[in-house]
Amino acid sequence: xxxxxxxxxxxxxxxxxxxxxxxxxxxxxxxxxxxxxxxxxxxxxxxxxxxxxxxxxxxxxxxxxxxxxxxxxxxxxxxxxxxxxxxxxxxxxxxxxxxxxxxxxxxxxxxxxxxxxxxxxxxxxxxxxxxxxxxxxxxxxxxxxxxxxxxxxxxxxxxxxxxxxxxxxxxxxxxxxxxxxxxxxxxxxxxxxxxxxxxxxxxxxxxxxxxxxxxxxxx
Numbered sequence: 001x002x003x004x005x006x007x008x009x010x011x012x013x014x015x016x017x018x019x020x021x022x023x024x025x026x027x028x029x030x031x032x033x034x035x036x037x038x039x040x041x042x043x044x045x046x047x048x049x050x051x052x053x054x055x056x057x058x059x060x061x062x063x064x065x066x067x068x069x070x071x072x073x074x075x076x077x078x079x080x081x082x083x084x085x086x087x088x089x090x091x092x093x094x095x096x097x098x099x100x101x102x103x104x105x106x107x108x109x110x111x112x113x114x115x116x117x118x119x120x121x122x123x124x125x126x127x128x129x130x131x132x133x134x135x136x137x138x139x140x141x142x143x144x145x146x147x148x149x150x151x152x153x154x155x156x157x158x159x160x161x162x163x164x165x166x167x168x169x170x171x172x173x174x175x176x177x178x179x180x181x182x183x184x185x186x187x188x189x190x191x192x193x194x195x196x197x198x199x200x201x202x203x204x205x206x207x208x209x210x211x212x213x214x215x216x217x218x219x
Contacts, residue, residue, distance in 0.1 A: 009067060009097055010077045013084045013107020014038075017206070018184035019045050021113075026105045030077055035070050037063065038079030051077070060089060064096045071097070082109035087129040087153060111151045114180040114208035117190045125149035125210075130158035141170045144211055152209040160209050164198035167211070174215035180208040 010029050015021030022045075030036065033051040036043060043053045056063055056078075070076050084090040086109045094102050115122040126147040128140055132155060144150050144167060152163065160179045167175065177198045179191040182205040191201055 007071050007075045008101055008103045009071050009093060010103045010105065011084045011090050011093060012077055012079055012105045014042050014045065014079050014081055015108045016082060016110040016113045016184045017182070021108050021184055023105065023107070026107065029105060032075055033077035034074035035076045036079065037067065037076060039081070042079040042081060060092055064092055067093065068096055083107045086111065087131070110153070110183050110206065110208045113183045114151065114178065114210055117180055117183065118178040118210055120149065120210065120212070122151065125151050127151045129153040131155045134158060137166050141167065141172065144172055144175070148213050150211045152211065154207045154209055159203050160201060160207060161199045161203070163209055164195040168195050176212040176214045178210040179203065180210070181205055183208065
């Protein structure tokens with residue numbers, strides 16, 4: 001049981017993929033790390049950082065306990081994709097450590113980049129993550145009916161084609177879909193289509209979907 005922490009745990013948002021999107025303040029704190037925790041992809045962005053590198057996989061609860069213990073004597077920096085406060089591991093760390101023992105450095109989320117690429121404002125949108133959550137479709141359908149715009153984080157199972165199929169199956173038709181793939185990376189692509197056509201669009205890599213109501217219908 002850890003009772004006190006010498007160092008604050010620093011949680012850094014690493015943006016949507018390209019290293020150029022990481023802020024100078026984030027880079028400064030990453031270079032100060034004694035222990036750098038993150039996914040394999042994020043850790044590979046910092047080969048020159050002289051810190052112990054720990055891969056974060058799906059062992060979230062165990063890793064959170066270890067981070068609490070390490071931070072007593074060493075500076076721990078956690079790398080999070082996108083923005084730390086948007087559908088991430090951050091809240092688990094904050095609950096464990098306490099808000100006063102964490103410093104959070106924001107990053108650009110893939111959702112922000114997707115709305116920018118689509119030329120759409122996102123202050124009037126609703127957001128949902130289907131990343132590892134195939135049980136969320138009832139919730140998604142409700143939100144698509146209620147909101148003019150919905151931004152969706154996807155995964156390799158919950159693809160744009162699957163999302164479009166689920167919406168059409170539930171009677172939702174007059175919607176525009178932006179399929180934003182591999183944002184910020186050289187292979188980035190933005191595809192604007194309707195739901196029926198989206199079923200035929202192949203996707204690979206990281207994809208963000210924006211659903212926009214083009215008719216203002218609630219169905």
